[in-house]
Amino acid sequence: MTDPVIVASGLGRRFGETVAVDQLELTVQAGEVFGFLGHNGAGKTTTIRMLNGILTPTNGSSRVLGLDPMADGPHLRTRTGVLTETPSLDERLTGRDNLAIYADLYRVPKDAVKARVDELLTGFDLYERADDKVGGYSKGMKQRLALARTLLHKPEMLFLDEPTAGLDPVAARQVHDMIVQSTRQQGHTVFLCTHNLVEAQRLCDRVGVMEHGKLVALGAPRDLARQLVTNLTVDFEVDAEAVPAALQELEGKGITTSVAQQTGTISVRGATHSAIPDFVNLLVGAGIRIYGVTPQEPTLEDVYFALHGEQPVQRNSAEVIQ
Amino acid sequence: MNWRAIQALMRKDLKVVLQNKGVVIPIVLLPLILFIVIPGLVLFIPSATSSANNNDLAQLMAMVTPGLRDQLVGLTPDQAGAVFFLVYMMAPLFLIVPLMVSNVIAADSFVGERERKTLEALLYTPTTDGELLVGKMLSALVPAIIVSWAGYVLYSVVADLASAQLMERALFPNPLWNVIALWVAPAAAGLGLTSMMLVSVRAKTFQDAYQTGSLVVLPIVLLLIGQIAGVLYFNIWLALGLGLVLWIIDAVLLFYGRQTFHRSELIARL
Numbered sequence: 001m002t003d004p005v006i007v008a009s010g011l012g013r014r015f016g017e018t019v020a021v022d023q024l025e026l027t028v029q030a031g032e033v034f035g036f037l038g039h040n041g042a043g044k045t046t047t048i049r050m051l052n053g054i055l056t057p058t059n060g061s062s063r064v065l066g067l068d069p070m071a072d073g074p075h076l077r078t079r080t081g082v083l084t085e086t087p088s089l090d091e092r093l094t095g096r097d098n099l100a101i102y103a104d105l106y107r108v109p110k111d112a113v114k115a116r117v118d119e120l121l122t123g124f125d126l127y128e129r130a131d132d133k134v135g136g137y138s139k140g141m142k143q144r145l146a147l148a149r150t151l152l153h154k155p156e157m158l159f160l161d162e163p164t165a166g167l168d169p170v171a172a173r174q175v176h177d178m179i180v181q182s183t184r185q186q187g188h189t190v191f192l193c194t195h196n197l198v199e200a201q202r203l204c205d206r207v208g209v210m211e212h213g214k215l216v217a218l219g220a221p222r223d224l225a226r227q228l229v230t231n232l233t234v235d236f237e238v239d240a241e242a243v244p245a246a247l248q249e250l251e252g253k254g255i256t257t258s259v260a261q262q263t264g265t266i267s268v269r270g271a272t273h274s275a276i277p278d279f280v281n282l283l284v285g286a287g288i289r290i291y292g293v294t295p296q297e298p299t300l301e302d303v304y305f306a307l308h309g310e311q312p313v314q315r316n317s318a319e320v321i322q
Numbered sequence: 323m324n325w326r327a328i329q330a331l332m333r334k335d336l337k338v339v340l341q342n343k344g345v346v347i348p349i350v351l352l353p354l355i356l357f358i359v360i361p362g363l364v365l366f367i368p369s370a371t372s373s374a375n376n377n378d379l380a381q382l383m384a385m386v387t388p389g390l391r392d393q394l395v396g397l398t399p400d401q402a403g404a405v406f407f408l409v410y411m412m413a414p415l416f417l418i419v420p421l422m423v424s425n426v427i428a429a430d431s432f433v434g435e436r437e438r439k440t441l442e443a444l445l446y447t448p449t450t451d452g453e454l455l456v457g458k459m460l461s462a463l464v465p466a467i468i469v470s471w472a473g474y475v476l477y478s479v480v481a482d483l484a485s486a487q488l489m490e491r492a493l494f495p496n497p498l499w500n501v502i503a504l505w506v507a508p509a510a511a512g513l514g515l516t517s518m519m520l521v522s523v524r525a526k527t528f529q530d531a532y533q534t535g536s537l538v539v540l541p542i543v544l545l546l547i548g549q550i551a552g553v554l555y556f557n558i559w560l561a562l563g564l565g566l567v568l569w570i571i572d573a574v575l576l577f578y579g580r581q582t583f584h585r586s587e588l589i590a591r592l
Binding site: 055 | 324326327329330331333334337338341342438439440441442443444445446447448449450585586589590
């Protein structure tokens with residue numbers, strides 16, 4: 001990761017009185033998988049449109065791959081590929097026609113069109129149905145075809161708006177693999193809009209969280225988690241017989257706990273990193289032997305909900321709330 | 323201009339359009355009725371033209387403009403009826419074909435694309451706004467002109483066959499219809515297209531656009547009524563003038579339509 005491929009400075013867009021994107025300051029490095037998170041209507045799609053020069057900003061500016069999207073839009077779009085939120089396919093045409101026509105629009109060399117189309121149809125497991133009309137495809141097939149269209153001209157940078165929406169786990173995995181391959185092996189940059197926080201956590205080097213058109217958090221998922229989620233859950237492994245005594249000690253100090261009864265693991269909620277030694281001292285002081293201490297790393301989901309003032313669903317299904 | 327991209331746009335639009343029954347039916351049915359069925363009636367129902375007598379001719383002569391009357395002088399009542407119907411009455415009706423064909427294809431291309439949610443992917447391609455506009459315009463214009471010219475050839479054959487026994491010479495091709503086909507019909511196709519560009523700004527669906535856009539045939543109907551009422555008749559000068567007026571209207575509508583045809587405007591309307 002070296003040069004910035006996206007630089008947005010005070011980028012904004014209004015629709016009448018509604019502010020869709022407000023003073024966006026953003027830099028994305030080459031080769032990065034950048035996750036762009038936020039509720040519906042947070043301004044993610046509007047940002048993609050501005051960064052590709054198809055929507056004029058009302059204020060601010062941006063440069064993508066060193067180009068001004070508004071002044072050099074057509075040139076820029078030969079180097080970017082955009083997967084739109086809806087597949088945006090011509091359902092009255094066949095899958096092959098959809099790709100062949102867009103290959104011409106994306107200026108794929110004439111003599112390479114057929115081979116490239118066949119390569120993508122095969123790669124996305126659509127070759128058998130290539131000559132069927134897209135209207136008869138399943139949702140997952142349409143999404144795969146739309147992805148294939150995005151890659152036709154071998155873009156240096158991909159903007160993917162909800163790429164795995166509606167895909168089954170196997171197809172979603174294929175998309176994830178494609179993203180990883182695209183970035184790690186080919187050095188491409190991926191700008192990924194998603195609601196899927198697990199996907200973002202797994203794939204993204206950095207994420208930005210949008211809320212009402214504003215970028216409210218930006219950083220690596222782990223850094224954001226440490227910065228924004230201060231209340232940890234810490235698991236203590238103790239002897240099963242020692243659990244009641246340990247609970248008594250902890251509850252005596254007003255600490256919220258839960259316990260997985262089969263394993264003798266006590267989970268302490270709402271802890272901070274700095275308090276972990278105190279808990280250890282407390283339990284050891286009460287004669288309880290500790291076999292392991294595991295702070296649960298907060299996830300992107302925790303970050304997202306912390307930013308939105310909500311509680312994530314508890315992850316430990318085995319625990320019993322005391 | 324990237325002509326490969328323009329051709330791809332045309333290919334896409336025409337492939338999609340030809341699978342919309344709402345578009346194909348008027349494209350096929352209208353020329354079929356106007357260019358084959360109506361002149362064919364003259365052929366297959368001889369009584370339609372052969373039963374005329376001097377009284378009928380006198381009535382016809384009284385009804386039409388002096389200019390048209392001069393064109394019919396020296397003909398038998400049957401011949402006058404055939405010439406009046408096949409050459410002069412059908413001339414304004416012929417213009418409905420390029421107008422409607424371009425209008426309905428443009429409705430599907432401009433509004434249908436938005437309705438089917440396929441516009442956004444198109445806007446993300448490297449095509450310029452100008453290429454997109456030219457591609458979409460040609461998608462509507464080229465088929466309209468081809469259908470019109472093919473229709474003229476077909477109509478000439480059917481009308482000449484239908485009137486062969488009656489007339490001493492072939493009625494078609496003739497200079498008036500040549501001007502109409504080569505000068506006025508493309509301008510009429512342009513009117514169908516440019517009016518639809520304006521309609522497409524507000525129309526939400528293909529059906530909305532098609533219904534509103536169909537109003538553009540009203541001036542043609544007025545021409546027809548004007549000729550029947552003896553107010554005007556379709557001579558070469560009228561055809562040349564009408565063509566010029568239509569081309570000017572096309573240019574004005576294109577100028578205004580072009581103002582709204584920017585990516586940023588189109589995407590904001592999605």
